[in-house]
Amino acid sequence: MTDLSSFPITKKWPAVYPEQIQLYSLPTPNGVKVSIMLEETGLPYEVHLVSFDTQDQLTPEFISLSSNNKIPAILDPNGPGGQPLALFESGAILIYLAEKSGQLLPQDAAGRYQAIQWVMFQMGGIGPMFGQLGFFHKFAGKDYEDKRPLARYVAEVKRLLGVLDARLVGRSWIMGDDYSIADIATFPWVRNLIGFYNAGELVAINDYPQVLRVLDSFVARPAVARGLEIPAR
Structure with missing residues (x-):
C-alpha cells in the first residue's frame, strides 16, 4: 500500500485512497481547473476540501504542500520515477497532468509550447485582472x-477579452x-466574471x-459540469 505519511498535509487530510492523486482544493476558478482536468482525463483522484471559512489554507499542514498558501495543490503518489510529487500553482498542475495522462496538450513541440503560452496568458493576465475587477466591482x-x-x-479586462475573442475567430477552441x-x-475565469462577479454588463x-460561443461549449462538457462542483462545499 502506498505510504504518504511523510507528508504533513496527510495528518490534517488523511488519504483514504493513498494510491490515487490527492487534490486539495475549493471550487474557485483556479481550483476547478484541476478538478475539471482530472475529470476530463479520467485519472483517479481523491479530493479534500480546503475551506477558506476556517482558513485551512493558512495551516502549517497545507503550507507544507503549497508554499504560497493558495489552492489548488496536488500530491501524486506516482510521480516521475515512481516517487511522490507535490505541486501547487494551477497552471503547473495542468501541464503536469496533461503530460502524465498524454491528453489535452498537443504532442508536437510547436503546438505544445503554443498551448502553454495561452495557459501563461491566463495565469499572468486573465486570472489576476479578472480577480481585481471582481474585488473593485463586487x-x-x-x-x-x-x-x-x-x-x-x-x-484591462476588456483588452484581454478582445485578445481572446480575436484568437477564437474561426476556431472551435483556443488551440483550434x-x-x-x-x-x-481560461474559461472558468470567464464564467466567473459573468456569473459570480456579475460583471458581464460592466465589461460589455x-x-x-x-x-461567449466557446464558453457555452465549455460548460456543456459533462466533465466540466462535474468538475465545477468539486470539491463540494
Missing part, C-alpha cells in the same frame, strides 16, 4: 470613492479544433461573441 473595493482603480481594471488545457485554464461581454 467586494470591498466597490465602496472606494476613487473609481479610477475599477476603471483601470475594466479597461482540439480542446486543451488552454481552455481549461456581448461585444465578445466568440468568447
Whole structure:
C-alpha cells in the first residue's frame, strides 16, 4: 500500500485512497481547473476540501504542500520515477497532468509550447485582472470613492477579452479544433466574471461573441459540469 505519511498535509487530510492523486482544493476558478482536468482525463483522484471559512489554507499542514498558501495543490503518489510529487500553482498542475495522462496538450513541440503560452496568458493576465475587477466591482473595493482603480481594471479586462475573442475567430477552441488545457485554464475565469462577479454588463461581454460561443461549449462538457462542483462545499 502506498505510504504518504511523510507528508504533513496527510495528518490534517488523511488519504483514504493513498494510491490515487490527492487534490486539495475549493471550487474557485483556479481550483476547478484541476478538478475539471482530472475529470476530463479520467485519472483517479481523491479530493479534500480546503475551506477558506476556517482558513485551512493558512495551516502549517497545507503550507507544507503549497508554499504560497493558495489552492489548488496536488500530491501524486506516482510521480516521475515512481516517487511522490507535490505541486501547487494551477497552471503547473495542468501541464503536469496533461503530460502524465498524454491528453489535452498537443504532442508536437510547436503546438505544445503554443498551448502553454495561452495557459501563461491566463495565469499572468486573465486570472489576476479578472480577480481585481471582481474585488473593485463586487467586494470591498466597490465602496472606494476613487473609481479610477475599477476603471483601470475594466479597461484591462476588456483588452484581454478582445485578445481572446480575436484568437477564437474561426476556431472551435483556443488551440483550434482540439480542446486543451488552454481552455481549461481560461474559461472558468470567464464564467466567473459573468456569473459570480456579475460583471458581464460592466465589461460589455456581448461585444465578445466568440468568447461567449466557446464558453457555452465549455460548460456543456459533462466533465466540466462535474468538475465545477468539486470539491463540494
